[in-house]
Amino acid sequence: MQRNSRVLIVGAGVAGPTLAFWLAHHGFRPTVVERSRELRAGGQAIDVHGRAVDVLEKMGLLEAANARRTGIRGMDFVDGRGRVLARTEGFSLTGGVAGSRDIELMRADLATLLLDATRESVEYIYGDRPTAIEQTDTEVTVTFGSGEVREFDLVVGADGARSATRSMAFPPGSWRLHRLGRYIAIGKITNFLDYDRWETFHAAGQDRRVCYFAGAGSTRAMFTRTDPTLDVDEHDGQSLRARLRTHFQHDGWETRRLLDEVTADDDFYFDDLRQVHMDSWHRGRVVLVGDAGYCASPASGLGTTLAMVGAYVLAGELAAAEGDAGPAFTRYGDRMRPFVEDCQERARQGGNLYISRPRFWLQMQQIRLSNVPLLRGVMSRLAAGSKERIGTGITFPEEDLRTADAA
Ligand SMILES: Cc1cc2nc3c(=O)[nH]c(=O)nc-3n(C[C@H](O)[C@H](O)[C@H](O)COP(=O)(O)OP(=O)(O)OC[C@H]3O[C@@H](n4cnc5c(N)ncnc54)[C@H](O)[C@@H]3O)c2cc1C
Secondary structure, three states: OOOOOEEEEEOOOOHHHHHHHHHHHOOOEEEEEEOOOOOOOOOOEEEEOOHHHHHHHHOOOHHHHHHOEOOOOEEEEEOOOOOEEEEEEOEEOOOEEOOOOOEEEEHHHHHHHHHHHHOOOOEEEEOOOEEEEEEOOOOEEEEEOOOOEEEEOEEEEOOOOOOHHHHHHOOOOOEEEEEEEEEEEEEEOOOOOOOOOEEEEEEEOOOEEEEEEEEOOEEEEEEEEEOOOOOOOOOOHHHHHHHHHHHHOOOOOOHHHHHHHHHHOOOOEEEEEEEEEEOOOEEOOEEEOOHHHHOOOHHHOOHHHHHHHHHHHHHHHHHHOOOOHHHHHHHHHHHHHHHHHHHHHHHHOOOOOOOOOHHHHHHHHHOOOOOHHHHHHHHHHHHHOOHHHHHOOOOOHHHHHHHHHHO
């Protein structure tokens, strides 16, 4: 049993269950509290990239994750009348080059995989949330919405970009939100175009994009648009749906039908893209991981990678320090800082092509590209950009120990 072994993790998204897995592995006793009543099934395909694939492999989940790949084989760009402007086999904007080591899978599939891997070793509480977090030098008292009060040794906020843990445990002014001035909205659709592992993009002007995505077993539509004034209440589903309709209702291709289906989805997902910037991710016995501490936004294409790597590194530093939180949290911060900054910078530079890069989209509307190999080359270069270098650009705690032993 480790020192400081009672750890409360707030949030069962990607970072929370990954951290719980590794803490249990190292002899801690994690409890995860999730405000939803059950695992949230919404969202699109996400990308497990670079060192996050190593984390999955170390968890023994690589084969299972590979079996759940979306398997997207390529994509079309269409104009407002549905005419194909360009087609790329073996490459898609959401998933990159087909057959690479990166794993594109539905967010819900990844979340289920992580949950299944931790069910036995971790206590999960669904449908509840902390309403107060108070810490002394020796422990943290957490009051839950249900009225229950419990003591923990450490608390980890893994509750996403709008983290309530951050608001409760860190002073105002200790984080900055950087809005990127765009949003994405995603919902389930029927596969009415009968695609087989294929995606299609329609760019309406340079700032509105609609994507029809039919991966193995799930079909989704995604809308993305510039909206610099955006400051949304994520719980006000009605006005988010109305906003989406207003912005896209006059667009061509199949947009009207996609709007109808997406806005009827109960698990409709909407995100105004924002980054979280903090000088320190810990305060006493409370620490943040994933989007809660350093959201890079979906425009980075590396949010899930950051969350999984961050969780693995945090658990590794706690284990290496034998539960001594102060030094472990400091080393976690030092190790993660350059990696986080690179991921966030990539998003600001327009890393994720399907969300950013208005000029590219304008050109797509204007020209009918016949040179597909050239197009594929340009797109893979633009889409990959610095991703490979950044996604592999961090060493894990045990790798330092190995290097030190060898020296
Ligand atoms: C439903 C959903 C769909 C998504 N879809 C996409 C997508 O299509 N594309 C993309 O790039 N990114 C998407 N994301 C974001 C992406 O999953 C994250 O950026 C990334 O995986 C980092 O994960 P995380 O665990 O830090 O945060 P998240 O995945 O956001 O997980 C945070 C978890 O904390 C829970 N939570 C929040 N507040 C509280 C609280 N007060 N108490 C208890 N629990 C709380 C949330 O319900 C959620 O389960 C989605 C997130 C969600 C929640």
